[in-house]
Amino acid sequence: MSFTGKYQLESQEGFVEFMKAVGLPDDMIEKGKDIKSVSEIEENGNQFKVTVTTGSKVLTNSFTIGQEADIETLTGEKVKTIVNREGNKLKVVLNRITSITELVDANTLVNTLTVGGLVYKRISKRVA
Structure with a gap:
């Protein structure tokens, strides 16, 4: 299955606790918790471009599976990391x-973020 497509956030669990744990300011957490973000994924072989639009904030990351890339995190920090693919899963570790x-x-994308014991x-x- 190809990841290529546009996906609208339908539901989320653990947002506030997770965002506090990664250091997002309370005002940004409050603004972001009810926004239905849109993720657009372009997959071309092992190359990916992922654009996430949350309100007025647009976060774009491009990477090639198995190769080091600079990925921008939710907090705006850039991290050198490697994205790996296992079947229909993309896995990456961004600091902690x-x-x-x-x-x-074909129509459902699930993104699970974990920090310590918290799951978003x-x-x-x-x-x-």
Whole structure:
């Protein structure tokens, strides 16, 4: 299955606690918790471009599977890391955050972020 497409956030669990743990300011957490972000993924072989639009904030990361890349985190920090693919899952470790993005079926994208014992889960549905 290809990740290519546009996905709208449908539901999320653990947002506030997770964002506090990674150091996002309270005002940004308050603004962001009800925004339905849109993730656009372009997959071309092992090359990916991921653009996440949350309100007026746009975060774009490009990477090649298995090669080191600079990835910008939710807090705006740039981290050198390697994104790996295991079937329909993309896995990456950003400092102390582990992110797994899984295409569970043709229209559902699940992103699970873990820091320490906290889990933030985002479920998005394909819109295009």
